[in-house]
Amino acid sequence: MSEEKVGRRGYVKTAAAGIIGLGVGAGIGWAAKPVPPKVAKPAEGMYFRLCTQGEAGDVFFSVVERGMKDACEELGCGADFDLSGGDISPQVKALEAAIAMKADGIAVVITDDHAFDKPIEDGIKAGVNIIAFDTDDSEGAEGNARLAWVGQDFRAAGRMVGRRVADLALERGWDLSRAHLVMPVEVPGIPYGELRALGIRDVFEKYGTTSEILDCGGADLTVIESRESSYLLAHPETKIMIGLGSVVTGRIMDSMKAAGVSPEDLITSGFDVTPSSLEAIKAGYLQTLVDAQQYLEGYYAISVLYLMKKYNFRTNVDTGAFLIDKSNIGMFEEGMEKGVR
Amino acid sequence: MHNRRTLPFFSYRVSTILLVFIAFILFFSIFSPEQRFLSSRNLAILAKLSPDLGIVTLAVGMLMICGEFDLSIGSIISYTAYTFVFLVQMGVNLFIIPFIVLCVGVLLGLLNGLITVKGKIPSFITTLGTMMLWRGILLGQSGGYPQPLRRYLPAESSSFVDAFSGTIGPVPVQIVWFTIFGLILLMLLHLHKFGNWVFATGNNKEGARAMGINTDMTKIICFAIVGLLSAFVATSQTVRIGESYPLQGQFYELKAIAASVVGGTSLFGGIGSMPGIILGALIIQILENGLVLMGVPAIGVQAFIGAVTISFVILNLYAERRRIKIA
Numbered sequence: 001m002s003e004e005k006v007g008r009r010g011y012v013k014t015a016a017a018g019i020i021g022l023g024v025g026a027g028i029g030w031a032a033k034p035v036p037p038k039v040a041k042p043a044e045g046m047y048f049r050l051c052t053q054g055e056a057g058d059v060f061f062s063v064v065e066r067g068m069k070d071a072c073e074e075l076g077c078g079a080d081f082d083l084s085g086g087d088i089s090p091q092v093k094a095l096e097a098a099i100a101m102k103a104d105g106i107a108v109v110i111t112d113d114h115a116f117d118k119p120i121e122d123g124i125k126a127g128v129n130i131i132a133f134d135t136d137d138s139e140g141a142e143g144n145a146r147l148a149w150v151g152q153d154f155r156a157a158g159r160m161v162g163r164r165v166a167d168l169a170l171e172r173g174w175d176l177s178r179a180h181l182v183m184p185v186e187v188p189g190i191p192y193g194e195l196r197a198l199g200i201r202d203v204f205e206k207y208g209t210t211s212e213i214l215d216c217g218g219a220d221l222t223v224i225e226s227r228e229s230s231y232l233l234a235h236p237e238t239k240i241m242i243g244l245g246s247v248v249t250g251r252i253m254d255s256m257k258a259a260g261v262s263p264e265d266l267i268t269s270g271f272d273v274t275p276s277s278l279e280a281i282k283a284g285y286l287q288t289l290v291d292a293q294q295y296l297e298g299y300y301a302i303s304v305l306y307l308m309k310k311y312n313f314r315t316n317v318d319t320g321a322f323l324i325d326k327s328n329i330g331m332f333e334e335g336m337e338k339g340v341r
Numbered sequence: 342m343h344n345r346r347t348l349p350f351f352s353y354r355v356s357t358i359l360l361v362f363i364a365f366i367l368f369f370s371i372f373s374p375e376q377r378f379l380s381s382r383n384l385a386i387l388a389k390l391s392p393d394l395g396i397v398t399l400a401v402g403m404l405m406i407c408g409e410f411d412l413s414i415g416s417i418i419s420y421t422a423y424t425f426v427f428l429v430q431m432g433v434n435l436f437i438i439p440f441i442v443l444c445v446g447v448l449l450g451l452l453n454g455l456i457t458v459k460g461k462i463p464s465f466i467t468t469l470g471t472m473m474l475w476r477g478i479l480l481g482q483s484g485g486y487p488q489p490l491r492r493y494l495p496a497e498s499s500s501f502v503d504a505f506s507g508t509i510g511p512v513p514v515q516i517v518w519f520t521i522f523g524l525i526l527l528m529l530l531h532l533h534k535f536g537n538w539v540f541a542t543g544n545n546k547e548g549a550r551a552m553g554i555n556t557d558m559t560k561i562i563c564f565a566i567v568g569l570l571s572a573f574v575a576t577s578q579t580v581r582i583g584e585s586y587p588l589q590g591q592f593y594e595l596k597a598i599a600a601s602v603v604g605g606t607s608l609f610g611g612i613g614s615m616p617g618i619i620l621g622a623l624i625i626q627i628l629e630n631g632l633v634l635m636g637v638p639a640i641g642v643q644a645f646i647g648a649v650t651i652s653f654v655i656l657n658l659y660a661e662r663r664r665i666k667i668a
Binding site: 055056057058059061062063065066212215217218219220221222223225226227229230231233234235247254258259260274275276279339 | 373374377380382383385386389390393394419476477479480484485486487488489491578581582583584586587588589590591592593626629630633634635636638642643
């Protein structure tokens with residue numbers, strides 16, 4: 001082989017190797033994108049606790065817990081959710097345990113005006129931030145040392161729904177002084193029921209409407225339907241029925257059908273969204289429904305506790321209430337599918 | 342041991358309960374405003390809603406005669422209800438689903454029986470544990486949310502729905518199911534040798550064993566029947582209501598025990614009858630319904646039923662002592 005040919009071959013080989021090398025290098029450079037530095041989430045390392053009186057399986061608190069988890073996901077903190085099954089004593093114990101753990105913040109449902117006073121005061125003195133959420137002391141900051149409150153004003157929500165129902169009745173030309181209002185509740189005496197009932201009565205008392213709270217014997221759907229339908233049969237003077245909780249509201253349609261009462265003869269409403277209550281709205285058996293927006297209670301409880309821990313901000317958050325009727329029901333069905341309503 | 346063939350129909354205990362049942366019906370019929378108790382609407386409500394507890398009580402009463410308790414009924418109901426809706430949402434053939442759900446109920450009941458019998462653990466403890474176990478698993482799977490059913494039912498499912506929540510003429514189908522199960526268990530308990538084993542096991546387990554009765558199998562079968570009927574009630578209730586709910590069946594175990602006791606079933610086993618259990622279940626439901634119709638504040642209904650339950654226990658004890666004296 002001539003020296004010229006060897007030289008040319010070597011040049012080609014070198015050029016080819018160079019091109020291949022450039023190509024590989026470009027590929028590596030393209031694939032190996034710079035790794036952005038890991039940004040810590042704002043509340044990483046923090047731990048919060050939500051102490052509730054809820055019962056395992058309670059739909060309302062499932063949504064609250066979902067809000068809590070979403071907030072924790074965004075902030076990067078940890079949190080646990082206590083359910084005491086409606087009993088104050090284990091709820092107080094859970095609060096005391098959270099205080100002993102020195103959680104970065106605790107949100108507690110104050111279901112009794114006295115049982116939580118001392119534990120919360122002691123906890124705050126020990127340096128733990130404690131706020132109320134969902135249900136507050138009936139005297140607010142005057143009655144309890146909690147540092148803030150996040151939740152729905154139940155009495156205001158009661159007035160909201162009472163006002164809407166009263167307007168509907170007056171549109172129909174009814175004489176509310178002759179009307180009777182019944183308010184079914186899962187468990188008599190339960191704080192959310194009592195406060196909502198007070199708000200509803202605030203509206204109807206001025207019309208002279210008689211009212212009664214109906215004990216539906218717990219959360220069993222059959223017992224609730226039996227009590228509601230028997231009541232409607234026994235009290236044909238009943239013109240308004242407002243369920244004070246999610247389960248009793250969800251049974252209103254079937255109870256009306258069983259008792260042979262039509263939507264023209266009875267105006268109905270209630271609190272908290274379930275598939276049954278949305279179905280009742282679509283079928284015309286429920287005129288309106290209040291969504292407690294309880295997702296926000298869990299979400300904002302964590303947010304408030306985080307900001308309180310970090311910057312010592314203290315603020316109350318009213319999570320409001322939303323009236324649902326046929327015109328906006330689609331939005332709520334989507335929310336239910338996502339577990340945020 | 343009692344003569345269980347003549348006992349159920351003409352026994353001192355059952356005839357007492359029957360008299361009380363008739364007395365309550367007459368009382369509410371006469372004294373409810375405008376005799377609403379006997380109105381067709383009210384009778385339809387009773388016929389539609391009473392069987393939920395009634396069907397479960399049939400099985401619980403039989404288990405109590407056998408000498409055991411089951412506190413997990415409410416959890417079996419809620420778990421099998423969720424299973425039912427889950428299968429519908431997955432698109433499983435609608436007419437196969439009830440059989441699957443009933444099998445799940447039987448399995449849960451069998452588990453209770455096996456743990457109690459083979460583990461030699463008091464049924465109270467076993468079923469207390471499984472009550473929390475099934476409810477906990479359900480919460481984990483469902484997230485605590487109610488599961489809608491109606492929008493997932495296929496368009497041609499009306500006959501399926503009617504089978505569980507329709508009517509046969511003016512009669513709600515639920516009372517028909519209650520009657521069918523009542524008759525089956527009545528024949529099983531009082532006209533079949535299995536019933537003999539149930540009474541013998543509850544009355545004197547060691548004596549029954551000495552007679553060659555397989556007491557373990559007898560108990561396990563009774564637990565399985567409880568699971569089966571709980572799953573049936575879950576299916577029926579869920580179809581009627583249109584959703585499954587995490588707290589479904591709450592406190593059914595206690596109410597079923599109370600209804601069985603009102604029906605003359607002994608808490609210590611070996612004593613009871615299917616007619617008595619049926620009457621006990623009906624008495625509890627009639628009381629609840631009648632008191633509300635009479636305008637008794639609903640808050641007082643619970644207390645009244647508690648007082649009636651205690652009264653029946655005392656009455657049954659008195660009746661039993663008198664029967665022994667007379668004998």
